[in-house]
Amino acid sequence: MRILSIQGIHAGVGASTLVANVARMLHELNQDILVFDLNPNNMLRLHFNMDWQDGRGWAANVCEGKSWHEAAFLCEQGVHFLPFGRVDDPKYQRLMTDGLQGNGLADYLEALALPDETWVLLNVPSDLNVLSRQALKLSLITLRVLEPSVTCLAQLAESMQSAYFQSDVELDNKTLYVVNKLMLGSEIDQEMALIFKHRLAKKRLPVNIHFDEHVKEAFAHQTTLNAYVPESASAHEFRAVAVWLMGYFERVGSK
Amino acid sequence: MGQIRRVTDRGIAMGGDKIDADALFEAVGIPTDGYIEVEQNDAILRIKNKWPLVREILMSCVKPPENQSDKTT
Numbered sequence: 001m002r003i004l005s006i007q008g009i010h011a012g013v014g015a016s017t018l019v020a021n022v023a024r025m026l027h028e029l030n031q032d033i034l035v036f037d038l039n040p041n042n043m044l045r046l047h048f049n050m051d052w053q054d055g056r057g058w059a060a061n062v063c064e065g066k067s068w069h070e071a072a073f074l075c076e077q078g079v080h081f082l083p084f085g086r087v088d089d090p091k092y093q094r095l096m097t098d099g100l101q102g103n104g105l106a107d108y109l110e111a112l113a114l115p116d117e118t119w120v121l122l123n124v125p126s127d128l129n130v131l132s133r134q135a136l137k138l139s140l141i142t143l144r145v146l147e148p149s150v151t152c153l154a155q156l157a158e159s160m161q162s163a164y165f166q167s168d169v170e171l172d173n174k175t176l177y178v179v180n181k182l183m184l185g186s187e188i189d190q191e192m193a194l195i196f197k198h199r200l201a202k203k204r205l206p207v208n209i210h211f212d213e214h215v216k217e218a219f220a221h222q223t224t225l226n227a228y229v230p231e232s233a234s235a236h237e238f239r240a241v242a243v244w245l246m247g248y249f250e251r252v253g254s255k
Numbered sequence: 256m257g258q259i260r261r262v263t264d265r266g267i268a269m270g271g272d273k274i275d276a277d278a279l280f281e282a283v284g285i286p287t288d289g290y291i292e293v294e295q296n297d298a299i300l301r302i303k304n305k306w307p308l309v310r311e312i313l314m315s316c317v318k319p320p321e322n323q324s325d326k327t328t
Contacts, residue, residue: 150306150308150309150312153309153312153313154308154312157312157313157315157316160316161315161316188306191302191305191306192309194298194299194302195299195302195309195313198299199313199316
């Protein structure tokens with residue numbers, strides 16, 4: 001499996017949007033994709049045309065003693081998707097403390113017995129908990145999403161100094177960064193993008209995702225850019241990220 | 256650069272099961288010569304001087320030289 005974690009450096013930077021759009025671009029490139037939502041905000045489902053009222057998901061099933069993998073479905077555009085599900089806070093806390101001990105996530109993925117060339121995109125919440133730690137450990141790449149803001153620079157500095165990596169050299173080595181929501185007309189955005197380019201050097205993807213109203217519009221239609229406006233600038237950039245990831249995995253191999 | 260299997264993309268003709276990853280990268284506008292290293296230049300210094308918090312954060316991230324001795328002992 002080609003396991004990839006995508007995680008916002010903090011909430012709201014567009015990590016779920018990136019997961020949904022890159023997943024569908026990879027599928028458009030004839031790749032087999034499973035998107036596994038590990039974020040309890042359960043928002044990723046809305047990119048995949050699930051009903052707002054639909055609270056089904058793997059975590060909801062675990063909490064209710066049902067089979068977790070029965071929550072998976074095939075989206076209209078061919079991406080397999082495992083939504084998190086609607087889980088209240090007490091149940092979520094119990095899931096984190098009791099439900100995912102040992103190799104929880106690894107066992108889940110192994111049980112699926114997916115072909116080697118299948119991509120597994122893990123939508124990882126920005127806060128570190130049992131589940132997100134397991135996801136980062138399993139992944140061949142962790143792609144962290146940044147906005148070109150001083151807030152993200154501060155968060156990045158914090159995580160590089162200790163809070164995130166905790167001297168985990170392997171995690172540091174496999175972590176890459178992508179800049180999202182870059183506004184062409186914003187001076188400070190351009191300057192922060194340059195700072196990230198300078199600071200991150202080879203750890204930054206050579207593709208920036210620019211701010212584009214089409215992204216919001218596609219979400220409002222509960223779909224992704226390749227379906228809504230396939231020729232938009234952002235669609236081109238998400239496609240470029242997908243192609244870059246294919247090239248990267250080709251070079252480093254699959255797990 | 257390795258080969259990418261079973262790849263198709265808009266407007267790119269596929270020849271057999273494999274294509275050259277370089278061709279695919281170029282088709283979507285990604286430089287194929289890897290990353291561009293950016294040196295500490297005037298633009299970076301100007302940005303640091305313009306935004307005090309940026310300067311403060313970047314200064315706190317500077318790693319000490321490897322041969323720096325511990326002066327507390």
